[in-house]
Every structure is written in C-alpha cells, then in structure tokens.
Amino acid sequence: MNHSIIRNKRAYLLISIFIFIIIWQISSIIVGPLIMPSPIETVKVLADLAIQPDFWKDIAISMGRGFIGFFLAVLVGTPLGFWMGLREEIEAFFYPLLVLTQTTPTVSWLILGWLWFGTGDGAAAIFIIWIIVIPFIIVNVMEGTKQLDAQLMEMSKVFRIPLKKKILHFYIPQIFPYWLAGCSIGSGLTWKGVAMAELLTARTGIGATMGVARINLEIAQVIVWSGVLVLLGYGSSRLIKRLESAFTRKWR
Amino acid sequence: MLILNNATKEYDDVIVFKGLSHSIEKGKIYSLLGPSGCGKTTILRILAELEKPSKGNIDLQGQRVSYIFQEPRLLPWETVRKNLELVCPKKEIKKINEILELMELKDYSNAYPKELSGGMKQRVAIMRAFLYPHEILLMDEPFQALDLKLKTKLIKEIYNLHQSMKNTILFVTHDLDEALLLGDEILILSPKPAKIVKKFTINIPQAERKPDDMQFIKEEITRLLNHAPI
Numbered sequence: 001m002n003h004s005i006i007r008n009k010r011a012y013l014l015i016s017i018f019i020f021i022i023i024w025q026i027s028s029i030i031v032g033p034l035i036m037p038s039p040i041e042t043v044k045v046l047a048d049l050a051i052q053p054d055f056w057k058d059i060a061i062s063m064g065r066g067f068i069g070f071f072l073a074v075l076v077g078t079p080l081g082f083w084m085g086l087r088e089e090i091e092a093f094f095y096p097l098l099v100l101t102q103t104t105p106t107v108s109w110l111i112l113g114w115l116w117f118g119t120g121d122g123a124a125a126i127f128i129i130w131i132i133v134i135p136f137i138i139v140n141v142m143e144g145t146k147q148l149d150a151q152l153m154e155m156s157k158v159f160r161i162p163l164k165k166k167i168l169h170f171y172i173p174q175i176f177p178y179w180l181a182g183c184s185i186g187s188g189l190t191w192k193g194v195a196m197a198e199l200l201t202a203r204t205g206i207g208a209t210m211g212v213a214r215i216n217l218e219i220a221q222v223i224v225w226s227g228v229l230v231l232l233g234y235g236s237s238r239l240i241k242r243l244e245s246a247f248t249r250k251w252r
Numbered sequence: 253m254l255i256l257n258n259a260t261k262e263y264d265d266v267i268v269f270k271g272l273s274h275s276i277e278k279g280k281i282y283s284l285l286g287p288s289g290c291g292k293t294t295i296l297r298i299l300a301e302l303e304k305p306s307k308g309n310i311d312l313q314g315q316r317v318s319y320i321f322q323e324p325r326l327l328p329w330e331t332v333r334k335n336l337e338l339v340c341p342k343k344e345i346k347k348i349n350e351i352l353e354l355m356e357l358k359d360y361s362n363a364y365p366k367e368l369s370g371g372m373k374q375r376v377a378i379m380r381a382f383l384y385p386h387e388i389l390l391m392d393e394p395f396q397a398l399d400l401k402l403k404t405k406l407i408k409e410i411y412n413l414h415q416s417m418k419n420t421i422l423f424v425t426h427d428l429d430e431a432l433l434l435g436d437e438i439l440i441l442s443p444k445p446a447k448i449v450k451k452f453t454i455n456i457p458q459a460e461r462k463p464d465d466m467q468f469i470k471e472e473i474t475r476l477l478n479h480a481p482i
Contacts, residue, residue, distance in 0.1 A: 151321070151323065151325050152325060152327065154302055154325075155319075155321065155325040157301075157302065158300050158302065158317070158318070158319045159318070159319075159338070159339040159380075159384050161338060161339070165338060169327060169330060169334075169338060170327070173327070173329040248329075250364060251328050251329045251330075251364040251365070251366060252328075252366070
C-alpha cells in the first residue's frame with residue numbers, strides 16, 4: 001500500500017515534468033525560438049557551455065560568494081538570536097535593527113551594496129546575501145531559544161549541569177530544528193540573492209554572466225543559468241532536510 | 253538540623269505558607285502529606301533553589317539536593333545511559349551499570365525515552381536522582397501517573413536505594429498509602445497557607461509495611477486532612 005503511494009508520487013512527478021516540457025515546447029513554437037528557445041535547443045546550449053571552463057568557474061565563484069555570505073549570516077545571526085531569545089532587554093535593543101533588515105526591500109540593499117562596495121571582487125554580493133539572510137537566522141534561533149522547555153531547563157539547574165554540557169545537551173538539541181528552518185529559508189534566499197547581486201555589482205559569477213546573456217539576447221543561456229540556480233537552491237534545501245532527519249530520526 | 257527557618261512564600265495575594273519552620277534528621281525519610289494545591293511542591297522547589305522564599309530562609313548547610321519530579325523530565329534526544337551519565341560524576345560512572353541492573357532496565361540502556369513506558373521513564377528519573385551525588389533527595393509525587401502495583405514496586409526500590417545511600421528523603425504526596433509505605437515520619441500539612449499540623453512517627457520497618465496496614469493511623473490522618481484548620 002505504502003509502496004504503491006510512493007510509486008504513484010513518482011509517476012505524478014514525472015508526468016508534471018513532462019507536461020512542463022510540452023508547454024515549453026509549444027510556447028517556443030508559438031512565440032518563436034528567438035523569444036523562447038525550445039527545450040532541445042536549451043540543452044544544446046547547456047552542452048556547449050558545460051565544456052567551457054568559464055561555465056564551471058562562474059558557478060564556483062557564485063557558490064563561493066553565496067557560501068561566504070550565508071556562512072557569515074549564520075556566524076553572526078546564531079549567537080545574536082540566541083542572546084536575544086534569552087534576554088528580553090537584548091531583544092528590545094536589537095529589535096529596531098532586526099525590523100530594518102527584515103523590511104528593507106532587497107533592491108535597496110542591492111543599490112546600497114553596489115554604492116558602498118563597488119563592482120569587482122564580489123564583496124557587494126557577499127554583503128547583500130549576508131544582510132538578506134541574517135534576519136531569518138536571528139528570528140528562528142530567537143524563537144527556538146524562547147521555546148526552550150522550562151521543565152528540562154529546571155532539571156539542568158537542579159542537577160547543576162555545567163555550562164558546556166548544558167550547551168551541548170540542552171540548548172543545541174532544542175534550538176537546532178529552529179536554526180535549520182532559518183538556514184533552509186536563508187539558503188533559498190542565498191541563491192536568488194547571489195544572482196541578483198552579481199547582476200548589478202559583479203563582473204564574474206552566474207548573475208554577471210546572465211547580465212551579459214541578457215545584453216546579447218541569449219535567452220537560452222539565461223534559461224540554462226536559471227536552471228543552475230534552481231539546482232543549487234534545490235540541492236541545498238535537500239541537504240538541510242537530510243541533516244534534520246539524520247538528527248531527529250532516532251528519538252522523535 | 254533546621255532547613256526551613258520561618259519561611260514565607262507569597263505570590264501576589266496568595267500566601268502559600270507563612271512562617272514555616274522544619275528541621276530534619278540525617279538519613280530519615282519524611283513524607284509530607286497534604287491536600288492538593290496546599291503548597292507542598294513549592295516547599296520542595298524552594299529547597300531545590302528553583303524559587304526563593306518571600307521571607308525567612310533555607311539552610312541546607314552545604315548538603316546537596318537531588319530531585320525526582322512529578323514528570324520524568326528526561327532528555328528525549330539522549331539515550332537512557334546518556335541521560336544518567338549527564339548527572340553522574342566521572343569516577344562513579346560504573347555505578348550506572350549496577351543501578352540499571354538493579355532496576356531491571358539494563359536492556360534499555362541504549363533506548364531513547366520514547367521507546368519506554370511511563371513507568372520505565374519514571375524509573376530512569378529515579379535512577380538519575382540517586383546517581384547524582386546528594387545528601388537530600390526531594391521527591392514530588394513521582395508515582396502520580398502509575399498504577400498501584402508499579403507504585404508499590406518503585407517505593408520498595410527507592411527504599412532499597414535509600415538504605416544503601418543513607419540519604420535524607422523529603423517525599424511530597426497527597427496519597428496516604430504512599431506516604432505510609434515510605435516515610436519514617438509523616439508530616440501532615442494544612443491547606444493554604446500550609447503549616448505542619450501534626451507529625452507521626454512510624455516504627456514499623458518499611459519492608460514489613462503493607463498498604464492495608466496501619467488502619468488506626470490512617471483513620472486519624474484522614475480525619476486531620478478533612479478537618480485541617482485553615
């Protein structure tokens with residue numbers, strides 16, 4: 001029974017992809033290959049690009065920037081969220097900054113990043129990813145810290161659990177799922193943000209290359225690069241899900 | 253040894269207890285018996301320094317406190333062994349195997365709490381409380397959710413562990429049978445604001461006590477509980 005459901009799910013997934021390709025093909029026929037290149041043409045462009053070292057170099061550069069920006073957001077956001085969750089006065093102090101980063105439109109950060117860091121080595125892109133990801137890490141870690149089980153924390157107090165053990169066995173396991181949820185949202189934003197930031201502020205990387213393709217009206221290339229970004233986003237969200245189930249599988 | 257000295261606890265308008273004093277003798281088991289909501293748990297929480305008295309003070313004279321809560325309060329993401337290791341000093345880690353064997357949970361040492369029944373979880377909590385180095389053990393209605401048979405068994409196990417450790421136990425309950433099965437002394441508390449209205453000393457050895465025995469004391473305690481002065 002269970003097996004057949006899984007099989008069905010897979011079948012539906014394949015049907016969905018198939019219908020998508022058909023619609024793509026039909027629209028290509030209707031509007032013409034200049035506006036909408038056909039799936040086969042796009043695959044050909046992908047094959048041409050994939051044999052060029054620059055293709056992989058651009059992906060590596062964007063991944064590097066994405067990773068650094070994301071990593072820095074996690075590095076700063078995790079302890080800050082934890083501290084804000086533990087102490088109300090700290091939350092109140094950082095609250096205006098949190099709201100500011102949460103509500104400022106990405107396009108504002110794009111322009112500001114570009115003006116502050118200029119174009120070139122990708123510092124602007126790293127900054128933009130950092131600033132759009134960090135509020136999600138902070139909010140989730142803060143929420144996780146506020147939800148700490150009061151009964152377990154009391155138990156740790158009665159048995160005078162030393163701080164190191166408390167962090168390892170009380171805080172981390174309870175906050176980890178919230179942290180991962182923040183990372184999951186953050187990783188999605190990272191790959192969207194990296195391309196956008198590079199388009200405006202960098203000369204290398206996926207976004208910058210997409211900008212060149214746009215100027216040259218190479219629509220197939222734009223589609224290929226979009227596909228790469230989709231894969232990066234999907235891959236990182238899968239990785240995070242795996243981490244979560246590896247962590248909770250045994251005891252939940 | 254005076255542990256509670258003229259202690260008062262108030263929350264806003266509610267006086268939980270006022271001017272409560274109590275002394276203990278090392279190695280004895282005290283059953284604190286009183287109606288639900290009379291402030292028994294608060295007394296234990298103050299002794300465990302989870303709360304502060306509004307007035308007066310506690311003085312445990314450097315004695316360490318261990319606790320069996322109403323709920324097992326095990327870490328769900330750690331195995332039984334790890335839950336015990338967390339409170340057990342390194343040099344006494346060998347004791348974990350001994351106590352697991354004694355409590356018939358050796359086969360479950362690598363199980364997670366979700367794989368255990370309610371009674372088994374509470375037994376792990378009892379083991380944890382005994383493994384933590386202490387002189388005074390506070391027990392807050394730890395058998396509440398368990399059936400009579402299991403309750404009697406656990407009381408026996410606790411008594412045996414107490415015999416080998418000679419710790420002082422303060423056992424809070426609203427169940428007369430439990431109190432009589434385990435306590436050397438039974439302290440009867442009045443409803444809020446709680447005070448000790450009477451003290452009974454039980455001279456029958458714990459091993460020979462049965463829930464149906466001690467009818468005379470039972471009747472007197474029931475009368476006291478029903479007519480406890482407010």
